[in-house]
Amino acid sequence: MGYTLPLPALIAVGLAGIALLLLLIIRFKVQSFYAIILTSIVVGVAAGLPLTTIAATDTEPERLGVVQAIIAGVGGTLGSVAVLVALGSMLGKIIEISGGAESLAGKFTSWLGPKRVAVALTAAAAILAIPVFFDAGFIILVPIIYAFAKAAGVNPIKFGLPVAGIMLAVHVAVPPHPGIVGGAAVLGADVGWITILSLLISIPLAVAAYFLGKWFNLREFAMIPAAKEMFDAFGTEDGPRNGTLADGEKAPSAWTILGIIVLPLALIMVGTTIAPMFPAGSTWNGVLAMVGQPIFALVVAIAAAMFALGVRRGWSAAKLGEVMESALPAAAVIILVTGAGGGFGRILTETGIGGAVAETLADAGIPVLLAAFLMSLIMRAAQGSATVAITTTAGLLLPTVQAMGSDSVHLALVALAIGYGALGLSHVNDSGFWIVTRYLGLSVKDGLRVWTPMTTVLGLLGFGFVAALYALIPAG
Numbered sequence: 001m002g003y004t005l006p007l008p009a010l011i012a013v014g015l016a017g018i019a020l021l022l023l024l025i026i027r028f029k030v031q032s033f034y035a036i037i038l039t040s041i042v043v044g045v046a047a048g049l050p051l052t053t054i055a056a057t058d059t060e061p062e063r064l065g066v067v068q069a070i071i072a073g074v075g076g077t078l079g080s081v082a083v084l085v086a087l088g089s090m091l092g093k094i095i096e097i098s099g100g101a102e103s104l105a106g107k108f109t110s111w112l113g114p115k116r117v118a119v120a121l122t123a124a125a126a127i128l129a130i131p132v133f134f135d136a137g138f139i140i141l142v143p144i145i146y147a148f149a150k151a152a153g154v155n156p157i158k159f160g161l162p163v164a165g166i167m168l169a170v171h172v173a174v175p176p177h178p179g180i181v182g183g184a185a186v187l188g189a190d191v192g193w194i195t196i197l198s199l200l201i202s203i204p205l206a207v208a209a210y211f212l213g214k215w216f217n218l219r220e221f222a223m224i225p226a227a228k229e230m231f232d233a234f235g236t237e238d239g240p241r242n243g244t245l246a247d248g249e250k251a252p253s254a255w256t257i258l259g260i261i262v263l264p265l266a267l268i269m270v271g272t273t274i275a276p277m278f279p280a281g282s283t284w285n286g287v288l289a290m291v292g293q294p295i296f297a298l299v300v301a302i303a304a305a306m307f308a309l310g311v312r313r314g315w316s317a318a319k320l321g322e323v324m325e326s327a328l329p330a331a332a333v334i335i336l337v338t339g340a341g342g343g344f345g346r347i348l349t350e351t352g353i354g355g356a357v358a359e360t361l362a363d364a365g366i367p368v369l370l371a372a373f374l375m376s377l378i379m380r381a382a383q384g385s386a387t388v389a390i391t392t393t394a395g396l397l398l399p400t401v402q403a404m405g406s407d408s409v410h411l412a413l414v415a416l417a418i419g420y421g422a423l424g425l426s427h428v429n430d431s432g433f434w435i436v437t438r439y440l441g442l443s444v445k446d447g448l449r450v451w452t453p454m455t456t457v458l459g460l461l462g463f464g465f466v467a468a469l470y471a472l473i474p475a476g
Contacts, residue, residue: 005048007356014353017043018392021344022382026429032388033333036340040070040347047351069350070343077185077342077391081178082335084191086328087298088176091305092132093327094320095260096140098309099251101128105144107254117148118159119210125163126206129170130261131301133177133330135435137167142439146234156231157221157440161454162213164436166206168426169458172386173198173419175294179390180419182338184412186345186394187401191294192272193412195265201416201465208461209454216450223441231441252309260305264297271297337387345395355399368400369417369470373463376421384429386422393418406475413470417463424459427452 005013017039024035044066045051052065064072095101104127108120121144129137141163149156171177175184175191180198184191223231271292278285290296302324310320348354375396379389394415401414426433427448437447 005352007359010047010351010353010356011360013043013047013351014348014357014396016046017353018379018382021392025383025385025388032385033336033340036337036344036388037070040073040340040344041066043344043353044069044347044351047347047353049347049351064350066347069346073343073346073395074339076346077182078335078339079185081182081185081338081342083295084176084181084298085178085335085338086331087295087302088131089133089327089331090324091260091264091298091302092136093323094302094305094309095128095131095257096136097323098257098305098313099249100254100257100260100309101137101140102144103251103254104128104257105141105148109148117152118162118213121145121148121159122162122166122206122210122213126166126170126202127258127261129167130174130265131176133334134168134171134432136330137171138164138432138435139439141167143234145439146231149231150234155217155221155223155441157442157450158213158217160436160440161216161450162209164432164440164451165209165212165454165458166202168432168455169205169209169420169423169462170198170202172390172423173416173462174202176298178334178338179387179422180415182341182387183390183394183415183418186342186391186398187411187415189411189415190272190408192268192292193408194415195268195294196272197409197412197466197469198416198419199265201462201469204465205458205462209458212454212457216454221442221446221450224443227438227441230439249313252313256308260301260308263304264294264301267297267300268292268294334387337385338391341388341391341395344392345398348395349398354396357396357400368397368404369414369467371400372397372414372417373421373459373466376418377424377459380422380430381425381427382429384427384431389422390418393421409473410470410475413466413473416466417470420459420462420466422459423462424456425452426455 020042021035021039024030024039025032049066049069050063053068054063056062104124105121108124109117112120121141125141128141132140145156145160145163149159173180175181175195180194181191184194269292271289275285275288275292278288306320372393376389376393379392380386383389401411406414428444433447433451436451437444442450
């Protein structure tokens with residue numbers, strides 16, 4: 001590849017660009033979307049991209065200008081990400097407002113018994129985390145964690161820590177969550193295979209979260225005063241309540257919630273595993289492939305949720321519309337940040353910085369899977385956002401991944417290695433760190449002793465499972 005600058009200079013520009021991005025977000029608190037776009041412009045200009053697009057000639061291909069490259073990257077990423085994240089947010093919001101979390105937790109507890117409340121809540125949280133984003137999902141479960149903790153006479157961290165751990169593990173790896181969907185869009189990875197493989201890995205990670213929670217809870221933690229006051233007030237007349245159900249409204253059955261969550265996953269698996277069994281171009285191949293598209297699967301699931309959780313339980317059309325629309329403002333911010341990450345990735349590709357990184361990795365002998373995990377882990381620790389870490393790492397590794405020519409399964413595993421890198425080292429620059437520590441009553445010091453190591457161990461375990469599957473599954 002012909003670079004605009006010498007290889008060392010390109011690497012230096014890339015590192016300086018990432019340092020600028022981190023400085024803007026961490027030190028100057030610049031909004032992530034604006035910070036990524038600004039950094040993309042600076043890196044593009046510094047690396048020698050033309051200021052405007054240069055048309056192709058008989059001897060030279062077209063060269064995108066800085067702004068045009070950013071637009072192309074944002075547009076390419078948002079083509080699938082925007083719809084998936086918006087639909088996923090709507091589905092999660094319907095389940096949230098319906099009171100489905102309480103039903104799931106109650107059902108799992110009745111199955112496993114009162115002595116296994118932590119197991120039941122961890123299992124319910126793993127399922128609820130599939131359609132509901134981490135921050136919202138954990139806050140939804142806090143009243144349930146508090147209720148079981150008060151009944152058992154224990155500190156809420158006993159039940160809350162494994163719940164938070166598995167919910168974050170699902171958030172970074174399982175579609176339709178924005179980071180992994182955005183990373184897949186940048187790399188061109190198959191979302192269906194990512195879904196199947198991430199769900200498979202999430203099972204042992206849920207078990208690990210439970211036992212890690214038990215291990216970290218061998219010592220007692222004093223609750224910070226504000227959280228203790230909130231916990232002590234819970235269940236009293238003036239105490240906090242879930243607040244999602246109207247007076248007299250009952251929560252849906254756990255089976256209904258389970259069915260709605262499993263429905264899109266089952267459709268995606270049909271399209272990924274069964275459709276290829278029929279000849280390409282045949283009617284069945286086409287039908288099953290369309291049914292298995294994540295967007296189609298989520299549309300079907302939302303329709304089922306609208307009927308089973310809304311119309312059937314007496315919600316008016318106006319209320320149903322308000323619930324669904326209320327999911328979009330938060331989703332819009334996530335969508336824009338993800339798209340900006342795609343734009344930054346396109347700049348890294350057009351300037352040759354991604355190719356320079358690829359050559360450096362090849363010369364150093366670092367396997368791409370390990371590089372994917374470590375780069376994402378470092379980005380996550382540096383700036384806090386899992387979404388930014390995943391999309392930026394995917395952009396840096398895109399030329400390497402393209403040169404590998406991996407089949408769809410192994411490409412999905414590379415995307416998951418990036419996802420699990422973004423799981424580790426959650427600390428004070430991560431909003432999730434503050435949500436978990438605030439509601440469970442951990443001081444900052446205790447949070448760094450407990451939550452940060454827990455997310456890092458889960459990330460390492462997730463990467464270990466990815467590496468094992470990468471080695472065991474034959475290349476296609």
